[in-house]
Amino acid sequence: MIAPEQFLREGRTEVYVYVDITNGKLVFMCEEAICKKAVSDLFEGKALDDPEEAKKARNPAYGLKTNTATTGSPYGFIVAKRGQEYVFKSNTPPPVGGKVTKGQECANVSTISDHRIKVVMLGRILLDATGSNLDLTSHKMIEERKVNNSNQMCTLMDMTLRYMDAMKIQGKRWFYRPVASVTTGHLGTFRVK
Numbered sequence: 005m006i007a008p009e010q011f012l013r014e015g016r017t018e019v020y021v022y023v024d025i026t027n028g029k030l031v032f033m034c035e036e037a038i039c040k041k042a043v044s045d046l047f048e049g050k051a052l053d054d055p056e057e058a059k060k061a062r063n064p065a066y067g068l069k070t071n072t073a074t075t076g077s078p079y080g081f082i083v084a085k086r087g088q089e090y091v092f093k094s095n096t097p098p099p100v101g102g103k104v105t106k107g108q109e110c111a112n113v114s115t116i117s118d119h120r121i122k123v124v125m126l127g128r129i130l131l132d133a134t135g136s137n138l139d140l141t142s143h144k145m146i147e148e149r150k151v152n153n154s155n156q157m158c159t160l161m162d163m164t165l166r167y168m169d170a171m172k173i174q175g176k177r178w179f180y181r182p183v184a185s186v187t188t189g190h191l192g193t194f195r196v197k
């Protein structure tokens with residue numbers, strides 16, 4: 005699924021947006037070439053005298069906020085790591101007006117219990133919101149499904165958060181893809197050359 009913030013349109017101008025993994029900057033592609041600066045500025049919300057509503061209508065990622073009012077807890081996001089790969093991280097949202105923190109790279113946490121606690125919590129949230137916990141209980145994961153290492157648990161958490169985001173559980177965001185991660189202030193790490 006391509007996130008709505010990656011395919012943008014204004015009039016007849018269609019733009020594909022992605023994150024340059026080497027520097028964490030947004031790249032705006034017009035047809036098969038990088039867009040002219042005026043077009044990039046328009047879609048980044050840098051156009052002069054442009055009302056806030058127009059900026060948000062043009063680019064769904066403009067004006068996104070990550071905080072307890074808009075984002076579920078825990079939530080997930082994808083950022084660049086050392087300019088070579090994308091990684092999945094999880095975090096708790098800051099209070100309204102607060103700043104996002106770097107989060108926890110799922111693959112770097114070797115203890116499965118931390119991940120399991122988060123996944124079971126997501127199951128409870130889903131149960132309250134939908135009537136089903138999708139079998140995200142400790143018993144099901146340990147005894148029946150044999151989810152017994154941190155890589156499996158990270159994958160389960162990543163997929164669950166993407167699902168919750170797509171379903172708009174509690175009317176909140178649960179997962180930020182790379183473009184939305186950049187626009188909400190989630191920073192990756194980059195090698196200095």
